[in-house]
Amino acid sequence: MTVTPKTPPANAPVTAPANKNKVNLEKKDYSGSASTLCTGCGHDSITAHIITATYQNGIHPYQIAKMSGIGCSSKTPAYFMSKSFGFNSMHGRMAPVTTGAKVVNGSLHMIGMSGDGDTASIGVGGFTHLIRRNVQMCYIVANNGVYGLTKGQFSATADKGAKQKSGAYNPFDTIDICSLALTLGCTFVARSFSGDAKQLVPLLQAAQKHRGTALIDVISPCITFNNHDGSTKSYTYVREHDVSLQELGLVQPMEEIKVDYREGSTQRVQMPDGSELILKKLGANEHSVSDKINALKLLQESANAGQILTGLFYINESSPSLNEELNLVSEGLFELNESQLKPSKTQFEEILADFL
Ligand SMILES: Cc1ncc(C[n+]2csc(CCOP(=O)(O)OP(=O)(O)O)c2C)c(N)n1
Ligand code: SF4
Numbered sequence: 001m002t003v004t005p006k007t008p009p010a011n012a013p014v015t016a017p018a019n020k021n022k023v024n025l026e027k028k029d030y031s032g033s034a035s036t037l038c039t040g041c042g043h044d045s046i047t048a049h050i051i052t053a054t055y056q057n058g059i060h061p062y063q064i065a066k067m068s069g070i071g072c073s074s075k076t077p078a079y080f081m082s083k084s085f086g087f088n089s090m091h092g093r094m095a096p097v098t099t100g101a102k103v104v105n106g107s108l109h110m111i112g113m114s115g116d117g118d119t120a121s122i123g124v125g126g127f128t129h130l131i132r133r134n135v136q137m138c139y140i141v142a143n144n145g146v147y148g149l150t151k152g153q154f155s156a157t158a159d160k161g162a163k164q165k166s167g168a169y170n171p172f173d174t175i176d177i178c179s180l181a182l183t184l185g186c187t188f189v190a191r192s193f194s195g196d197a198k199q200l201v202p203l204l205q206a207a208q209k210h211r212g213t214a215l216i217d218v219i220s221p222c223i224t225f226n227n228h229d230g231s232t233k234s235y236t237y238v239r240e241h242d243v244s245l246q247e248l249g250l251v252q253p254m255e256e257i258k259v260d261y262r263e264g265s266t267q268r269v270q271m272p273d274g275s276e277l278i279l280k281k282l283g284a285n286e287h288s289v290s291d292k293i294n295a296l297k298l299l300q301e302s303a304n305a306g307q308i309l310t311g312l313f314y315i316n317e318s319s320p321s322l323n324e325e326l327n328l329v330s331e332g333l334f335e336l337n338e339s340q341l342k343p344s345k346t347q348f349e350e351i352l353a354d355f356l
Contacts, residue, residue: 004124004267006171012235016080018027018157021055021056021057021058022058023058023059023060025058025060025061025134026055027055029055029061029083029235030051030055030080030081031051031080031081031130032047032056032077032078032079032080032081033078033079033082034079034081035047035076035079035355036075036163037064037075037076037079038071038223038224039060040220040256040257041072041148041220041221041222041224042142042144042194042195042218042220042222042223042256042257043050043072043073043075043076043142043194043198043329044076044256045194045195045220045256045257045258046076046113046140046142046194046200046218046220047076047079047080048197049194049197049200049201049205050080050111050113050140051080051081051200052197053202053204053205053208054080054081054111054208054288055205056201056205057205057208057209058074059109059208060296061081061082061083061084062083062084062085063107063108063109064081064084064085064108064109064110064111065084065085065086065087065098065101065105065108065109065110065111066068066080066084066085066086066087066106066111066113067086067087067089067093067094067097067098067101067110067111067112067113067137067280068086068087068088068089068112068113068114068118069088069089069090069091069092069093069115069118069119069123070084070088070089070090070091070092070113070118070149071091071093071114071115071117071118071147071148071149072115072117072142072148072149072222072320073113073115073118073141073142073144073148073220074088074094074113074114075149076087076093076113076142077113085108085345087101090124091117091118091122091123092117092118092119092121092123092126092174093123093125093126094112094113094114094118094119094123094126094257095102095112095119095126095127095128095129095130095135096126096130098110098112098130098135098137099129099130099133099135099322101324102135102136102137102323103322103323103326103328104332104333104334105322105331105332105333105334106328106329106330106331106332107330107331107332107335108332109137109138109208110136110137110138111137111138111140111323112120112134112137112138112139112140113142113277114139114140114141114142114147115141115142115143115144115147115148115155116141116142116143116144116145116155116157116177117146117147117155117156119141119177120141120155120157120175120177120180121137121155121156124156128180128184129184130213131181131184131186131213131215132184132185132211133213133322133325134187134213134319134321134322134325135212135213136210136211136212136213136322136323137213137214138204138207138208138214138216138322139207139213139214139216140204140207140213140216140218141177141215141216141217141218142194142218142220142222143157143177143217143218143219143220144157144219144220144222144225145157145158145159145162146222146225147291148222148225148333149225150224152222152224152225154170154172154194156172156174156175157174157175157176157177158170158172158174159174160172160173160174163183168183168210176299176303177217178190178191178215178217178297178299178313179296179300181215182215182292182295182296182299183296183314185319186213186215186314187210187211187212187213187314187315187316187317187319188206188207188210188212188213188214188215188312188314188315188316189215189217189295189312189313189314189315190203190207190214190215190216190217190312190313191216191218191276191308191309191310191311191313192216192217192218192219192310192311193215193218193219193220193259193269193308193310194218194219194258194277194308195256195257195258195269195309196222196259196260196261196279197258199217199281199310200216201310203216203312204216206312206315209318210315210317211319211320211321211324212316212319212320212321212322219270219277219279219310221257223257245247251272252329255283257269259279261279261281262281263281263283263311264283264284264286265279265280265281266278266279266281266307267279267280267281277308278306278307278308278323279307279308279310279312280307280308280309281310281311282298282309282310282311282312282313286298287311287313289312289313289314289315290314290315291314291315295313295314298313299313301321312340313325330354
C-alpha cells in the first residue's frame, strides 16, 4: 500500500507562493492609507511604484523608515507601507532628520520622499550636506516645479520664464537637481517620470540597494497648479471663472499621466494645462554611468534643447556611506547591551590618555 505523506519531506525545496516575495509577504502588505491627493496627481503614481519596487526587492516593511518634509509629496509616505517606521519632519528638514536617524539605526532602510520645494528651495542646505556625507538612503524628489500644497507658487526648479495665472513670470534660473547632486558628489543620480513604471520601478529597486545616497529626481505633474502658460485649458483659468469651484476648492479628477517609450527615444507629454514636456530617455550605449563629466554635459545639452533627460546618469559603489565612514555598528544603537556600550578598563584609559 502506498501512503501519501501529509507534510513534504524535510529536504524538499521550499518554493514561495507565486504572489509572495522572498520575505513571504504579498503586495498588499506594502500598502498604506487611501490617498487624499488630487486624483491624477503624479505623486500617487510614485507611491504605486515605491510599493511595487519594495515588494519586488523583498524588503520587510519593518526594516524601513519613511522620511519626509512638508508638502503634498511629503504626505505620500502615509499612502505606502503602513507597517513601516516613519517621520514626517518640518518643511525642508528631511535631510538632517534622516541623517540623524540613519546614524543611530544603521539597520533601517531609509526611503525619503521630498518635494522640489522641500529639497531645492527651503531644504537645499540640508540636501547638500546629506549628499556630501553619502547617507545611505533612497532619496526621491517628486518634482513638479511648484509648491503644490500652498497652491502653486514657483519653486526653485520652475523653468525660467514660466508664467503663473496672474501673468507673473519666473525670472530666475532653474536649479537642476540632478546636476546639483552630481556636482556635490552624489553616488547615485537618476531622473524619471512619475508615469513611467517601466523606467522608475527598476530605478527605485536599484536605489534601495545602493551603498550611499541614491537620488531620483522624478518629474511628477501637479495637475492642479501646473499652470505656467496661462492656458485657458488650465484648472487655474477655470477656477478664476467659476466662483463656486474656487470656494469649494474642488479639484477635478484627472487621468493619471502614463508614458511608455523606448531607450534612446523622446516622448512628448501633454500636461493638463495644455503645455508640453519633452522627455528623452538615455539610450543603452549613449552614456557610461561611471562618467560623471559626460552626465553633466548630457544634462546641460538636453536642457538647452528644451528636453528633460531621464535615466540613470551616474553610479559609484566604491565610496563609503556615512555609517561606514564613522565605523558604526550595523544594528541600531538601542540594541546594544551594556557590555558592548561600556569601554573596557584599558580602552577607557586610552581614551583618557587622549585628553592629556
Ligand atoms: C518653515 C515653513 N515654511 C513654509 C511652509 C509652507 N509650506 C508648506 S508646504 C510648502 C511647499 C511644498 O512644496 P514642495 O516641497 O515642492 O511639495 P509639493 O506640495 O509641490 O509636493 C510650503 C512653502 C511650511 N510649512 N514651513
Ligand atoms: S495640489 Fe498638485 S501636488 Fe498637490 S495633490 Fe494636488 S495635484 Fe498633487
